[in-house]
Every structure is written in C-alpha cells, then in structure tokens.
Amino acid sequence: MVRRTKEEAFETRESILDAAEKCFHEKGVSRTSLSEIAQAAGVTRGAIYWHFQDKADLLDALFERIQLPMAALNQAALDASATNPLERFRELLVAVLKRLESDPSSRRVNEILLLKCDYVEEPCTQKKHLQSMNRHHDDNLKTSILLAMASGELPANLDLDMALFCTHSFIYGVLHQWLMQPQQISLVERADDVAATLLDMLRNNPHLRRKGT
Numbered sequence: 389m390v391r392r393t394k395e396e397a398f399e400t401r402e403s404i405l406d407a408a409e410k411c412f413h414e415k416g417v418s419r420t421s422l423s424e425i426a427q428a429a430g431v432t433r434g435a436i437y438w439h440f441q442d443k444a445d446l447l448d449a450l451f452e453r454i455q456l457p458m459a460a461l462n463q464a465a466l467d468a469s470a471t472n473p474l475e476r477f478r479e480l481l482v483a484v485l486k487r488l489e490s491d492p493s494s495r496r497v498n499e500i501l502l503l504k505c506d507y508v509e510e511p512c513t514q515k516k517h518l519q520s521m522n523r524h525h526d527d528n529l530k531t532s533i534l535l536a537m538a539s540g541e542l543p544a545n546l547d548l549d550m551a552l553f554c555t556h557s558f559i560y561g562v563l564h565q566w567l568m569q570p571q572q573i574s575l576v577e578r579a580d581d582v583a584a585t586l587l588d589m590l591r592n593n594p595h596l597r598r599k600g601t
Contacts, residue, residue, distance in 0.1 A: 397439075400429075400431060400435060400439070401439045403429045403430065403431065404425065404426075404429045404431060404435070404436055404439060404440070404446075405446070405449055405450060405453060406429070407425050407426075407428035407429035408420075408425050408429075408446045408450060409450055409493065409496055409497060409500070410428060411424055411425050411428055412446075412447075412450075412500045412504060413496045413499060413500055413504065416504040416505070417443060417447065417500065417504060417505050418505075420443070422436050422442075422443065425446075447500070447501070447505075450497050450500070451497060451501065453493075453497075454487075454491070454493055454494045454497050454498075471539070472539070472541070473532060473535035473536045473538075473539055473541065474532075474535075474536035474539070474541035474542060474587065475541075476532075477532040477536065478583045478584075478587060481559070481579075481582075481583045481586070482579045482580055482583050485562070485575045485579035485582060485583070486575055486576050486579045488563065488566065488567075488575055489566070489570070489574065489575040489576050490576055495567070498563060498567060499567055502560070502563060502564050502567060503564075503567060503568075525556065526552060526556060529552055529555055529556060530548070530552055533546070533548065533551055533552060533555070533590070534548070536590075541591075542590055542591060543591070543597065545597050545598050546590070546596060546597065546598070547596055547597060547598045547599075550595075550596055551590055551596050554589065554590075554596065555586065555590065558586050558589070559586070562582055
C-alpha cells in the first residue's frame with residue numbers, strides 16, 4: 389500500500405510537470421496560472437502545492453528533469469580525481485547541444501527558460517530565479533575551467549573571469565540562436581564543431597590571458 393501511494397504521488401508530480409511544460413510553452417510563464425496547470429493536469433491546486441511551492445519551483449523541477457539523463461556525465465565533468473577534465477566538459481557540452489535538437493521536452497523547456505520568461509513584472513521573481521540558476525551554472529563552469537587549467541589542458545595564465553564570462557555567453561548564445569532559428573544548422577550534426585570552436589577560443593585566444601603574463 390505504501391509503495392503504491394509513493395507511485396501515485398510520483399505519477400501525480402509527473403502529470404503536473406507535463407502540464408506545466410505544456411502551459412508555460414504555449415502561454416509563457418507569467419501568463420500561466422497555477423489553476424490552468426491544475427486543470428491541464430487533472431488535479432487540484434492543492435495537489436500542486438503539495439509538490440511545489442510556486443511557479444519558480446516548477447521551473448526548477450522542469451529544468452532538473454531534462455538534466456537527469458545526463459547527471460552522471462555532469463558529475464564526471466566536475467570530478468577532480470578524473471583525468472582529461474576538458475575532454476569531459478566537451479562531451480557534456482556536445483550531449484547538451486545534441487539533446488536540444490533531438491529531445492522535444494528539452495527543446496520546450498529551454499524555450500521556456502530562454503524565450504518565454506518575462507522580466508517586467510514587479511517584483512521580478514522570474515528574473516531573480518534565472519539569475520540564481522545562472523550563478524549555479526557559472527559555479528560549475530568555473531570548476532571545469534579550473535580543473536582544465538590544473539591539468540594543463542588550458543593555459544595556466546588564463547584570465548578566469550574573462551574565460552568564464554565568454555564561455556557562459558558562448559553557450560547561452562548558441563542555445564538562444566538555435567532556438568530562434570533552428571533551420572540554420574543541425575546541432576545533432578554540428579555539435580562537435582560548436583564545442584571545438586569554444587575550446588579553441590579558450591586554448592588559443594590571446595585576449596583571454598591575464599594581463600602582464
């Protein structure tokens with residue numbers, strides 16, 4: 389009985405996430421109410437609040453859900469004891485880019501986060517939420533870059549702040565540009581080239597070196 393109850397709770401949570409993904413994608417985050425999500429999921433608002441605090445919590449859960457299949461690869465990219473950290477970072481980036489095109493759910497959630505979140509309401513909770521997510525991603529990127537510098541795969545005199553800023557901008561720019569114009573290139577076919585371009589920039593661009601070194 390307890391096991392079945394847990395299974396039912398999981399199924400309800402997944403139904404709510406499926407409905408939130410659909411509603412957010414169709415209407416945008418700020419224009420979607422929790423009542424609309426509840427109706428689409430076939431549950432009550434109370435059921436939503438049982439599993440999630442608010443819309444920001446739903447966004448978090450949606451993003452975590454599309455990351456789950458790559459959790460092991462993501463952990464490997466941050467493993468200080470493993471060899472070739474830059475290669476592991478490259479593999480993770482390639483996987484992310486390919487999945488954006490090949491997995492409809494991943495594409496919808498990224499469209500929600502990058503194209504369908506509004507930043508004009510007061511207080512702007514969505515903007516604060518995404519800023520928090522960006523800081524978390526920057527922490528992971530910083531760890532990967534530092535590991536690659538320590539292993540000798542990136543120059544020891546790399547300007548870490550500049551490299552972090554450019555890497556974050558490059559990745560988010562690629563995601564945003566492809567979502568806006570997916571007909572330009574196939575990420576499934578060209579993800580390796582995109583990742584290689586970023587790594588070449590980090591390895592070879594003289595403007596990413598600390599001044600005076």
